[in-house]
Amino acid sequence: MGTKCPRHKIKIPKNREVVKTDRLKFPWQQDKNGYFLVKIEDGQICCGFVNNKHEMILELRGKNMEKMIKEIAKRKLVGLEQMGYISSELIIAKDCLKNNKKYIQR
Numbered sequence: 575m576g577t578k579c580p581r582h583k584i585k586i587p588k589n590r591e592v593v594k595t596d597r598l599k600f601p602w603q604q605d606k607n608g609y610f611l612v613k614i615e616d617g618q619i620c621c622g623f624v625n626n627k628h629e630m631i632l633e634l635r636g637k638n639m640e641k642m643i644k645e646i647a648k649r650k651l652v653g654l655e656q657m658g659y660i661s662s663e664l665i666i667a668k669d670c671l672k673n674n675k676k677y678i679q680r
Contacts, residue, residue: 600655604626605655606626607626607651607652607653608623608625608626608631608651609623609624609652609656610622610623610656610659610660611624611630611679612660612663612664613667613677613679614670614677617637617671618636618637618671619634619636619637619639619667620635621633621634621635622634623646623651634646639665639667642664643657643660643661643664663679663680666680
């Protein structure tokens with residue numbers, strides 16, 4: 575099988591840095607490599623990667639959003655901020671697919 579998860583007691587210092595994130599602002603910035611378009615079609619999540627010439631150069635299709643996220647990361651398509659964004663969109667799309675709700679990309 576695989577390696578077991580470690581089980582160590584975690585120390586949580588009282589003087590650790592705590593960032594209250596609810597009021598943080600992150601203005602949208604175009605990634606230098608491109609952007610994603612997400613939709614649900616024929617019972618699958620469709621995730622298209624579009625370059626900055628507005629050409630879809632890759633489309634991922636399936637029901638397993640974790641595998642989509644891993645494939646996007648493996649290919650290093652975008653930076654970390656865009657990776658966070660597309661991950662959250664795919665999680666929302668998966669929930670909509672599972673609960674038979676309409677999905678609209680934010």
